Amino acid sequence: MSTATAGFTPAGARSTATRVRVTSTLGALLRQRLRRDRWQLLIWVLAIGALAAFSAESIEQTYGSAAARTQLIQLAIANPTILVLRGIPQGAGVAALTFFEIYTFIALMAGLMNTFLAVRHSRAEEEQGRAELVAATPAGRLLPTTATVVHATVANILLAVVTGLGFVAAGLPVGGSFVAGAATGGAGLAFFGVGLLFAQVFSTSRGSNGFAAAVVVLAYVVRGIGDATATTVGDGLRMRPAWPSWLSPIGWGEQTGAYTADDLRPVLLQVAFAAVLVAGVFALQAVRDSGAGLIASRAGRADASRRLGGAFGLAWRLQAPTVLGWTIGGALGGLLAGALGSVVNSSLAQNPDLAGIREAMRRIGAGGSGPLTSLFISAILSIVGVLAAAAAVQAVIRLRQEEASGTAELMLATPLSRVRWLLSFLAVGAIAVVLVLLAAAVAAGLSAVSAGESVTTIGDSFSAALAQSPVALVYLGVLALVFVVLPSWTAPVGWAALGVGAFVGIFGGLVQLPEWLRHLSPFADAPVVVGDVDWTGGYWMLGITVAALAGAAVLIRRRDLALG
Structure with a gap:
């Protein structure tokens, strides 16, 4: 009787079968x-x-x-x-x-x-x-x-x-x-x-x-x-x-x-x-x-905190670590801006092409006619504005994750309304924007003053950070509308719009992109707060944010939950 008829499979055949199975599964x-x-x-x-x-x-x-x-x-x-x-x-x-x-x-x-x-x-x-x-x-x-x-x-x-x-x-x-x-x-x-x-x-x-x-x-x-x-x-x-x-x-x-x-x-x-x-x-x-x-997860309490009794408390609990991470990033960006701002000011003050330097800073979003240190801080805080907008985008994406996983369906089976559920997560996104920009402003101002700059630099830092808030908020509002209308597109649209918008709005001036193209990005219309103050772009963006949030709140009541 052959080994094959005896039920014995040669080692080579087993090895081949294993490779085929692994390749097929892969x-x-x-x-x-x-x-x-x-x-x-x-x-x-x-x-x-x-x-x-x-x-x-x-x-x-x-x-x-x-x-x-x-x-x-x-x-x-x-x-x-x-x-x-x-x-x-x-x-x-x-x-x-x-x-x-x-x-x-x-x-x-x-x-x-x-x-x-x-x-x-x-x-x-x-x-x-x-x-x-x-x-x-x-x-x-x-x-x-x-x-x-x-x-x-x-x-x-x-x-x-x-x-x-x-x-x-x-x-x-x-x-x-x-x-x-x-x-x-x-x-x-x-x-x-x-x-x-x-x-x-x-x-x-x-x-x-x-x-x-x-x-x-x-x-x-x-x-x-x-x-x-x-x-x-x-x-x-x-x-x-x-x-x-x-x-x-x-x-x-x-x-x-x-x-x-x-x-x-x-x-x-x-x-x-x-x-x-x-x-x-x-x-x-x-x-x-x-x-x-x-890193093991921290053991939870035996009984839930009273703060988890509402939609906002739960939304904050879910997103607090992420908000903390973005806030630390904002503080580091502000620290860099303030520390280097003084060095830039002292090294460039005697440069014969001072007008050209100011023009270059204007092209990267540091408009105005103020001191060079404040212009530099404004330029770096425009990058921190990207972090604030990213925090807003991630808050909306968290909404989509809750819906896709089925958790939202369980919550909405209670007396909690869809509008309140939506606005609770968006409120956390707005708070994240404020915390990121506030941390950047405090770090930039204090580090600049510690490096020998005037105390007025602290006020300029807060103004530059405040100028980025309409940009981040417009991402929050518009992406919330995308989430309601096209839920499965929330994450790709959010990150792609942020990446392209940051490049076109912040760096487009350096490569001389057409003005009409630059102004499709919210970052290009961030308010100018150093020197000649101009909040026109900020008012428009705040108006768009309010309109988008209102539209999202109305439409969320009319669509089915999109699971998976």
């Missing part, structure tokens, strides 16, 4: 991720690619002459504010200037795209109980994570290609364009590893997303500090960053010197960093319990 998991993310990834990737193409074309049209580009680079080198926000110049060529103007921002967007992707397919799945169900199948516990890593790798390769094609479409050299694209995708992959690691550390998706996004913003800020303290080399149109830039994956991407050096070794550093983090994630996942984080 393919199914990967298809599920691609299908689930198809619209979100499409919006992110196309938005980043379009920004690359549009920025390159705009710079070509605006700074067509070598003299104009040289003047712009000299102004940037003389003004650390621009270096903090944009990067380090590597020459006055059109392509090199484009990379200098746009790379750090699209790398920031790539980082946020990837941290959200990592948490969505790891911690969020465990939090909803779906990961445990999948682990009970032949997929086990590690194969879904493998599928997520493959999914992210494919997404970042696509991002790199589309970004490179965007630069090529604008007429830039092919080789350098794809180096720039690779640096963007490499930064995204590095931050994917960060997001996946935090998904192991924290037991909630809110905590994982909040801390991972904070690391992305911190990497942008650390890179900015290193670039602001860079040294001029060569022909005076190139700079070498200080050591803090090497602490950031965004700073690594800058070192590729796209269009000049075209050095791909920093991209390998980004990929190696991601590989180390992913290896650590697999090691941690093999030893921790499903659903648990390395």
Whole structure:
């Protein structure tokens, strides 16, 4: 009797069958991720690619002459504010200037795209109980994570290609364009590893997303500090960053010197960093319990607090850690603004091109005619305004998460009205906006005064922070209306609108985007409060916010709950 007829399966056949089963399961998991993310990834990737193409074309049209580009680079080198926000110049060529103007921002967007992707397919799945169900199948516990890593790798390769094609479409050299694209995708992959690691550390998706996004913003800020303290080399149109830039994956991407050096070794550093983090994630996942984080959740009370007896109390309890994270980010941004503002003032006060420096600050949102320190603080607080708007966006997205998970349906089965439920979460979003901007104003004012600036700088800091409140609130109101009308589009529309709006409104002036396009962004119409005060744009945005919130409150009563 043969071994086959005796019921014995050769080891080679078993191994082949196992490989086929694993490949089939991995393919199914990967298809599920691609299908689930198809619209979100499409919006992110196309938005980043379009920004690359549009920025390159705009710079070509605006700074067509070598003299104009040289003047712009000299102004940037003389003004650390621009270096903090944009990067380090590597020459006055059109392509090199484009990379200098746009790379750090699209790398920031790539980082946020990837941290959200990592948490969505790891911690969020465990939090909803779906990961445990999948682990009970032949997929086990590690194969879904493998599928997520493959999914992210494919997404970042696509991002790199589309970004490179965007630069090529604008007429830039092919080789350098794809180096720039690779640096963007490499930064995204590095931050994917960060997001996946935090998904192991924290037991909630809110905590994982909040801390991972904070690391992305911190990497942008650390890179900015290193670039602001860079040294001029060569022909005076190139700079070498200080050591803090090497602490950031965004700073690594800058070192590729796209269009000049075209050095791909920093991209390998980004990929190696991601590989180390992913290896650590697999090691941690093999030893921790499903659903648990390395930092254990704090034990709750035996009896609920009286504050949880209402809709607002519950909304605040659910979002308090996230609000705290954004507030800390605002305080750090304000601290940076105040500390560097005095340095900028002393270093630029005797600059012969003071008018040009003021014009550059005006283009990044620091309008007015006040002291240079106040203008600098206003410019940095416009970036903090993005954090405040992000806090508002996340509050609305939390509404959608509560609805999709079915929790909202349980709450609305009580005497709680839909309008009150909606407004409770939006009130938390409004409070988050106030706390982020207040923390930034206090930190900026006190740090500037401690550095020797006038006490009046504190008042200017509060005015600059207040000017960002209508921008954040209009995101809160309009996205609330999107949530009511198109609930499944809440998250992709919210983050895409914030990313594109921040670039077009804050940085569009530096690359000379058309005025009509800039003013499609709320950030371009933030009130001017330094020097000549103008609140016209703020009043319009507050009016739009009130109208959008009223529309959302009326329409929420007329639609069915959208589960799943």
